[in-house]
Amino acid sequence: MNKIVSCLTVAAAMAVGLSMVSCSKPATDSDVIKIGVFEPLTGANGAGGADEYDGIKLANKLFPEILGKKVQLVAVDNKSDKVEAANAATVLAQKEKVNAVIGSWGSSLSMSGGPIFAEAKIPAVAVSATNPAVTKGNEYYFRVCFLDPFQGVVGATYAFNTLKAKKVAIIREVSNDYSVGLAKFFADEFVKLTGDQGAIVATSDYNTGDQDFSAQLTNIKKFEPDAIFAPGNYTESALIIKQARALGINAQFIGGDTWDMAAFLEVGGPAVEGAVFSTFFANDVPINKTSESFLKSFRDEYKKEPSAVSALGYDAYLVILDAIKRANSAEPQKIRDALTQTKDFEGSAGAITINAERNADKAAVFKTVKDGKFAFLTTVKPQ
Amino acid sequence: MDLQTFLQQFVNALSLGSLYALIAIGYTMVYGILRLINFAHGDVFMIGGYLAFYGVSTFLMPWWLAVCLAIVVTTVFGVGLERVAYRPLRDSPRISIMISAIGASFLIENLAIVLFDARPKAFPVSNLFAGNHVIGGVHIAAVSLIIPVVTAVLLAVLLWIVHRTKTGMAMRAVSTDIDAARLMAIDVNRIVSITFAIGSALAAIGGILWALKYPRLEPLMGIMPGLKCFIAAVVGGIGSIAGAVLGGLLLGLIELMTIAVLPELTGYKDAFAFVLLIMVLLVKPTGLLGKNQGEKV
Numbered sequence: 001m002n003k004i005v006s007c008l009t010v011a012a013a014m015a016v017g018l019s020m021v022s023c024s025k026p027a028t029d030s031d032v033i034k035i036g037v038f039e040p041l042t043g044a045n046g047a048g049g050a051d052e053y054d055g056i057k058l059a060n061k062l063f064p065e066i067l068g069k070k071v072q073l074v075a076v077d078n079k080s081d082k083v084e085a086a087n088a089a090t091v092l093a094q095k096e097k098v099n100a101v102i103g104s105w106g107s108s109l110s111m112s113g114g115p116i117f118a119e120a121k122i123p124a125v126a127v128s129a130t131n132p133a134v135t136k137g138n139e140y141y142f143r144v145c146f147l148d149p150f151q152g153v154v155g156a157t158y159a160f161n162t163l164k165a166k167k168v169a170i171i172r173e174v175s176n177d178y179s180v181g182l183a184k185f186f187a188d189e190f191v192k193l194t195g196d197q198g199a200i201v202a203t204s205d206y207n208t209g210d211q212d213f214s215a216q217l218t219n220i221k222k223f224e225p226d227a228i229f230a231p232g233n234y235t236e237s238a239l240i241i242k243q244a245r246a247l248g249i250n251a252q253f254i255g256g257d258t259w260d261m262a263a264f265l266e267v268g269g270p271a272v273e274g275a276v277f278s279t280f281f282a283n284d285v286p287i288n289k290t291s292e293s294f295l296k297s298f299r300d301e302y303k304k305e306p307s308a309v310s311a312l313g314y315d316a317y318l319v320i321l322d323a324i325k326r327a328n329s330a331e332p333q334k335i336r337d338a339l340t341q342t343k344d345f346e347g348s349a350g351a352i353t354i355n356a357e358r359n360a361d362k363a364a365v366f367k368t369v370k371d372g373k374f375a376f377l378t379t380v381k382p383q
Numbered sequence: 384m385d386l387q388t389f390l391q392q393f394v395n396a397l398s399l400g401s402l403y404a405l406i407a408i409g410y411t412m413v414y415g416i417l418r419l420i421n422f423a424h425g426d427v428f429m430i431g432g433y434l435a436f437y438g439v440s441t442f443l444m445p446w447w448l449a450v451c452l453a454i455v456v457t458t459v460f461g462v463g464l465e466r467v468a469y470r471p472l473r474d475s476p477r478i479s480i481m482i483s484a485i486g487a488s489f490l491i492e493n494l495a496i497v498l499f500d501a502r503p504k505a506f507p508v509s510n511l512f513a514g515n516h517v518i519g520g521v522h523i524a525a526v527s528l529i530i531p532v533v534t535a536v537l538l539a540v541l542l543w544i545v546h547r548t549k550t551g552m553a554m555r556a557v558s559t560d561i562d563a564a565r566l567m568a569i570d571v572n573r574i575v576s577i578t579f580a581i582g583s584a585l586a587a588i589g590g591i592l593w594a595l596k597y598p599r600l601e602p603l604m605g606i607m608p609g610l611k612c613f614i615a616a617v618v619g620g621i622g623s624i625a626g627a628v629l630g631g632l633l634l635g636l637i638e639l640m641t642i643a644v645l646p647e648l649t650g651y652k653d654a655f656a657f658v659l660l661i662m663v664l665l666v667k668p669t670g671l672l673g674k675n676q677g678e679k680v
Contacts, residue, residue: 041501042496042501042602042603043501043603044601046501046502046503046601047501047502047503050501050502172650174649174650175650202646204646204649205649205650206649206650206652207650207652207653209607210652211593211596211597211599211604212395212399212597212638212639214392214395214399214639215392215395215396215638215639215640215642215643215649215652216642216646216649218388218391218392218395218643219388219642219643219646219649221388221391222385222388235503235599235601238599239597239598239599242598246515246522246524247391247522248515248517248522263502263503263505266504266505267503267505267598267599269505269508269598
């Protein structure tokens with residue numbers, strides 16, 4: 001019996017390994033350019049990582065070669081965990097010796113891998129990590145999305161001007177740098193706009209993976225806010241809104257780019273109807289030719305609608321390929337130097353120009369939930 | 384804190400606490416009989432939720448049928464787990480069987496990632512449970528009303544089985560002394576299987592109720608509730624059914640009431656619960672009802 005158990009265990013372990021990591025093939029020759037995919041494929045952020053990976057895989061399928069070499073994706077699962085993320089980054093940098101890295105969903109996870117990539121002098125391109133600290137002071141980290149100071153400002157402006165909110169409560173995912181940072185940028189701007197120090201009536205926290213928010217929401221209910229800003233993971237946020245409605249809280253919910261996931265709609269159901277959030281890309285309004293071709297091939301390939309981060313994952317891959325082409329080399333240092341020169345690159349989610357801080361200046365899109373689907377509201381350009 | 388807010392928080396806590404209690408009973412029963420901490424209990428709980436999900440959404444079964452089938456299949460799964468992972472090690476040192484339990488837990492979690500996909504799934508909540516009642520300004524979700532009732536009924540049934548039936552008497556005998564029970568012609572394997580069956584059925588019911596209350600399924604959803612309910616069982620006095628219920632309710636209350644009283648410390652919710660529980664254990668290491676041998680299963 002023990003033998004059977006151990007056989008089963010080994011078989012299962014192998015199955016798990018194969019399904020999560022497609023990296024087992026060692027690169028025997030230098031004819032292969034390896035791009036590491038550094039994403040959470042399991043855990044609380046699993047759906048986000050998987051969506052980015054979908055976009056990256058599609059780009060790899062459509063553009064599998066550069067400089068006459070084959071581009072191979074090497075995926076590691078950082079398991080939505082900061083410690084695991086450091087391990088996963090080490091695997092990419094030391095064992096797989098990748099030429100460049102894409103990822104990760106989640107600023108905290110990216111920040112966990114950042115120093116490791118910098119030390120190995122491997123350029124990394126974050127897809128949707130919006131916290132400023134991801135690229136700040138790290139010469140090897142880039143990103144193809146906007147930043148939270150911008151997102152916080154447009155969120156607060158939208159709450160104040162369009163929603164006419166005067167009192168806002170904030171619920172933060174306290175273990176997530178993205179959420180805490182965005183909440184602060186939002187709060188600062190909102191206080192400035194209203195001119196009222198007490199405009200943020202309450203701030204409540206929860207941890208990644210929490211499922212019960214009734215106590216936090218009951219506390220917030222007393223303050224009768226006009227709107228609740230809840231930047232955080234999509235499933236937790238959907239549960240928060242659901243539980244808020246069950247507690248009789250009717251305030252408008254506002255969120256950030258993390259809500260732009262099918263799982264948010266599925267978990268939230270009718271409760272998330274009317275929620276608004278800022279994000280990167282709206283698939284009902286293509287911006288340019290690349291968006292059109294991306295949308296078409298994505299729908300053909302996966303038979304579903306892409307989320308914004310899929311488009312950004314697609315863009316991150318293309319930006320790296322573009323850098324390799326301009327550098328005429330797959331050497332990590334040369335890719336890194338070419339990345340800094342990226343200018344007006346036509347990505348599916350808008351033109352990308354990498355600035356001196358290795359960030360992309362891009363417009364934000366507002367979406368709402370209407371009849372169980374995401375609907376485009378408006379675009380806000382950076383000043 | 385005004386009365387209405389207090390009542391609201393109390394209702395929230397009661398609903399969460401009875402859910403903890405339901406799962407904690409499974410831990411306590413297995414421990415009472417085998418002196419084994421079944422680390423895979425939280426994963427059995429997850430399996431229950433997923434089975435109900437697939438019954439409703441993939442096989443389009445009526446609601447009651449999906450739930451009943453999920454409970455039955457999970458029960459078979461739990462009994463099978465004992466057969467494969469625990470029974471062969473029953474005469475080994477206790478540490479081996481504990482390691483086996485941890486291994487089984489990881490195996491189930493990772494198999495679930497492969498089979499069910501790591502992306503969270505939305506649990507289809509039947510309209511029967513989706514409602515919302517307002518009593519004196521206190522909002523109560525329908526499912527929050529159902530959970531304490533289900534827990535109370537199951538507790539009564541369980542206490543009846545343990546204290547009023549022959550099987551229950553055999554369970555208590557095995558719990559007191561396995562070898563002596565065997566000499567008295569009690570089929571120990573059968574009793575252990577029954578214990579696992581009851582524990583797994585409770586885990587499945589807990590999993591389904593959990594999914595109704597928090598309609599998000601993911602393969603690792605059993606870890607945190609499993610850990611908390613294990614602690615609830617220890618605080619109540621592991622091995623004691625009433626203790627598990629008490630521990631579960633207490634844990635729910637502490638968790639939510641500390642936030643209610645100290646709203647600025649919401650980020651430390653879990654830490655507060657655990658710190659207070661450690662304090663309980665320091666004062667009374669056997670748990671609150673731990674010494675009550677008569678209650679042992």
